[in-house]
Amino acid sequence: MLNTPTSTYPLSRILPNAFFPKKDAMRPLLTLVSLIGLLGSTHALAQNPTDVTAAQRPDPTSFFGVDVHGDFLTQVPACAADEVAPTALCRVATASPDQFEVLGIPRLPIHLGYKLVATVKNGSVEQLVLSGKVSQLHLVEEMLRSMLGAPSTLEQRSIEDQYGSSYQNEVQTWAGEKVSVSFQRKDSDLGQYAVTVETSPRAPETGTALAHEKTDSAGQEASHL
Numbered sequence: 001m002l003n004t005p006t007s008t009y010p011l012s013r014i015l016p017n018a019f020f021p022k023k024d025a026m027r028p029l030l031t032l033v034s035l036i037g038l039l040g041s042t043h044a045l046a047q048n049p050t051d052v053t054a055a056q057r058p059d060p061t062s063f064f065g066v067d068v069h070g071d072f073l074t075q076v077p078a079c080a081a082d083e084v085a086p087t088a089l090c091r092v093a094t095a096s097p098d099q100f101e102v103l104g105i106p107r108l109p110i111h112l113g114y115k116l117v118a119t120v121k122n123g124s125v126e127q128l129v130l131s132g133k134v135s136q137l138h139l140v141e142e143m144l145r146s147m148l149g150a151p152s153t154l155e156q157r158s159i160e161d162q163y164g165s166s167y168q169n170e171v172q173t174w175a176g177e178k179v180s181v182s183f184q185r186k187d188s189d190l191g192q193y194a195v196t197v198e199t200s201p202r203a204p205e206t207g208t209a210l211a212h213e214k215t216d217s218a219g220q221e222a223s224h225l
Contacts, residue, residue, distance in 0.1 A: 066089065072100075128196070129195070133192065134190065137193050141183065148174045169184055178199065
């Protein structure tokens with residue numbers, strides 16, 4: 001091993017020779033200053049995306065591959081009866097005439113086993129509910145924060161199960177101009193999580209309360225599929 005301190009190496013030994021043309025003595029210094037500035041800018045851009053709040057980002061136009069502002073019935077056709085694992089978006093009717101399970105959604109950065117149900121009104125998406133096992137809770141939270149930034153609100157709610165035991169259920173809400181998103185364990189089944197996307201803008205408190213009611217309803221429909 002060389003005992004010569006690193007600081008005594010010429011910069012031409014540390015950085016590529018392309019940065020140091022011999023004909024220009026000032027080029028090494030200028031290039032080094034430029035690199036330092038670029039690294040500083042890159043660090044700023046690479047900061048944790050969760051540092052950005054939902055209010056600082058524009059509303060996404062699609063969630064889980066579904067255009068929430070488009071014509072759902074046209075853009076998401078009915079699944080073929082003999083199609084087992086669709087590779088493109090398609091819909092399956094449920095017991096409720098305005099709710100459809102959406103299949104063929106893009107692979108999400110969480111483990112398989114999730115389910116997406118859309119509530120449609122006049123051909124447009126009113127609500128999307130993504131649900132799955134609560135063991136994936138932390139992965140879903142990371143996905144949402146990467147997509148949407150930090151939540152607009154965090155709420156701790158006390159719920160009681162059928163045996164009389166009380167639990168704290170955290171509800172995270174992202175309130176956009178045209179879309180609101182809430183994330184929580186299902187009140188009706190703490191073993192399941194629910195991500196609820198609503199296209200009707202409303203205040204976080206009102207939206208959260210309404211989301212609980214609709215989430216449980218959509219979850220019950222999905223459980224019968």
